Amino acid sequence: MAGMGxxxxxxxxxxxAALTLFVARGVAETTTREIAMAASIAExxxxxxxxxxxxxxxxxxxxxxxxxxxxxxxxxxxxxxxRAKTEAIVRCYCDWADRDWTLFAxxxxxxxxxxxxxxxxxxxxxxxxxxxxxxxxxxxxxxxxNVDLAxxxxxxxxxxxxxxxxxxxxEGPLSDHVTFFAAAAWAVLSVKEK
Amino acid sequence: MAGMGxxxxxxxxxxxAALTLFVARGVAETTTREIAMAASIAExxxxxxxxxxxxxxxxxxxxxxxxxxxxxxxxxxxxxxxRAKTEAIVRCYCDWADRDWTLFAxxxxxxxxxxxxxxxxxxxxxxxxxxxxxxxxxxxxxxxxNVDLAxxxxxxxxxxxxxxxxxxxxEGPLSDHVTFFAAAAWAVLSVKEK
DNA sequence: TGAAAAAGAGTGATCACTCACTTATATCAT
DNA sequence: ATGATATAAGTGAGTGATCACTCTTTTTCA
Numbered sequence: 392m393a394g395m396g397x398x399x400x401x402x403x404x405x406x407x408a409a410l411t412l413f414v415a416r417g418v419a420e421t422t423t424r425e426i427a428m429a430a431s432i433a434e435x436x437x438x439x440x441x442x443x444x445x446x447x448x449x450x451x452x453x454x455x456x457x458x459x460x461x462x463x464x465x466x467x468x469x470x471x472x473x474r475a476k477t478e479a480i481v482r483c484y485c486d487w488a489d490r491d492w493t494l495f496a497x498x499x500x501x502x503x504x505x506x507x508x509x510x511x512x513x514x515x516x517x518x519x520x521x522x523x524x525x526x527x528x529x530x531x532x533x534x535x536x537n538v539d540l541a542x543x544x545x546x547x548x549x550x551x552x553x554x555x556x557x558x559x560x561x562e563g564p565l566s567d568h569v570t571f572f573a574a575a576a577w578a579v580l581s582v583k584e585k
Numbered sequence: 586m587a588g589m590g591x592x593x594x595x596x597x598x599x600x601x602a603a604l605t606l607f608v609a610r611g612v613a614e615t616t617t618r619e620i621a622m623a624a625s626i627a628e629x630x631x632x633x634x635x636x637x638x639x640x641x642x643x644x645x646x647x648x649x650x651x652x653x654x655x656x657x658x659x660x661x662x663x664x665x666x667x668r669a670k671t672e673a674i675v676r677c678y679c680d681w682a683d684r685d686w687t688l689f690a691x692x693x694x695x696x697x698x699x700x701x702x703x704x705x706x707x708x709x710x711x712x713x714x715x716x717x718x719x720x721x722x723x724x725x726x727x728x729x730x731n732v733d734l735a736x737x738x739x740x741x742x743x744x745x746x747x748x749x750x751x752x753x754x755x756e757g758p759l760s761d762h763v764t765f766f767a768a769a770a771w772a773v774l775s776v777k778e779k
Numbered sequence: 780t781g782a783a784a785a786a787g788a789g790t791g792a793t794c795a796c797t798c799a800c801t802t803a804t805a806t807c808a809t
Numbered sequence: 810a811t812g813a814t815a816t817a818a819g820t821g822a823g824t825g826a827t828c829a830c831t832c833t834t835t836t837t838c839a
Contacts, residue, residue: 401784401785417613417698419611419613419614420613422827422828422829423828423829423830424828424829427787432785432786433785433786433787434786434787434829434830435785435786435787435788435830435831435832436784436785436786437830438829438830438831439783439784439785443829443830444828444829444830500697503694503751503752504611506752517754536765537755537762539749539754539755540746540755540762540765543745543746543748543749543754543755544741544742544743544745544746544765544766544769546741546745547738547740547741547742547743547744547745547746547748548738548741548742548773549738549741550741550745551737551738551740551741551744551745552734552737552738552741554737554741555733555737557697558697558700560733560737561731561733561734561737568731568734568778570778570779571730571734571738571776571778571779572738574776574777575738575772575773575776578769578772578773578775578776579742579769579772579773581772582765582768582769582772583768584762584764584765585764585765591803591804591817591818592817592818595818595819616793616794616795617794617795617796618794618795626819626820627819627820627821628795628796628820628821629796629797629798629819629820629821630818630819630820631796632795632796632797633817633818633819637795637796638795638796
């Protein structure tokens with residue numbers, strides 16, 4: 392932990408311990424005592440850095456949510472075509488998953504509990520994809536379908552595979568399959584509804 | 586509730602109340618007192634029908650899980666080609682979702698907590714799809730890719746759309762989009778990896 | 780030596796579950 | 810039919826355990 396003060400180190404240890412336990416056992420099922428033990432600190436120390444267990448859980452979710460959205464947006468922006476954007480987004484997403492799998496899995500498995508608490512105006516991974524698709528439909532690059540439906544199905548191609556990796560249905564880095572995911576997502580987007 | 590004894594009616598009321606609350610607030614966040622109030626019975630009555638809150642939650646999950654798997658298997662069996670099986674499976678799945686949306690949403694949102702507790706040998710929705718895809722690959726009907734990966738991505742096309750309906754990203758019955766889902770899933774399966 | 784950080788016993792609230800009891804319903808002898 | 814009795818269904822106050830969070834004390838270190 393180079394260049395990290397003692398306090399910041401403690402805070403990071405708390406977050407990492409909480410993250411691991413949240414993924415393994417669920418947020419509600421993880422106690423503050425367990426977090427403290429896993430982080431090798433006292434229970435009270437958690438509250439020097441976070442006002443509550445809920446805020447600790449929410450902060451980590453929102454941090455990753457926003458950062459991922461910004462990364463995806465930067466990845467797709469330079470490319471002119473949706474086909475190229477698709478590949479760039481998929482690659483960026485898989486890289487994020489592989490870089491910090493625990494954080495990624497936490498974000499993936501707890502969307503339903505935190506998504507409603509995302510403040511308005513926060514960069515949003517789904518919106519990045521949705522808007523790129525919407526523009527491509529308007530430009531006639533792909534068939535004009537229901538945008539939300541197309542976005543959901545295309546995202547699902549990658550997201551469900553990631554979910555099954557969380558469940559242990561297969562191993563190895565997600566990035567190994569970037570080409571397949573991109574081709575599959577593109578195939579979905581090319582389908583003409585009805 | 587035709588042909589339902591008083592006891593069975595009470596049991597059904599408990600299950601329905603629990604289901605609604607579990608979907609709206611989460612299993613861990615729902616108290617037995619709330620379930621009792623919503624079902625218009627006393628808290629103690631829950632324990633005449635279920636040994637614990639956990640078993641109540643697990644029973645409902647497993648019941649739907651097994652029944653869905655059997656329905657999907659019956660839906661795909663008569664069809665010879667994977668293309669036809671795909672359409673049949675997608676249609677069956679969407680019908681189940683539309684028929685009892687609360688139960689469906691409960692199953693969808695709580696897979697990660699219950700999937701590890703599914704007894705070996707239980708009919709499994711994912712396996713039905715996986716095996717159909719595996720046979721089609723062996724028969725040369727579709728390109729020979731990683732079976733788990735192909736299954737995950739194809740399933741994701743429908744499942745993620747269903748998830749976004751839970752989140753309120755769009756409305757109306759899932760069945761309205763059966764043709765699109767089937768075409769999109771088929772497009773994914775037709776992609777040649779690498 | 781003073782302020783920041785960490786400790787960990789303590790606290791009040793919550794919650795799943797129990798249990799002694801009441802009420803409703805079914806069974807059956809007269 | 811009627812009353813007696815057995816069984817099932819339902820009740821809700823009570824209980825013990827748990828847990829997030831607090832507070833006073835102790836340690837660390839600049």
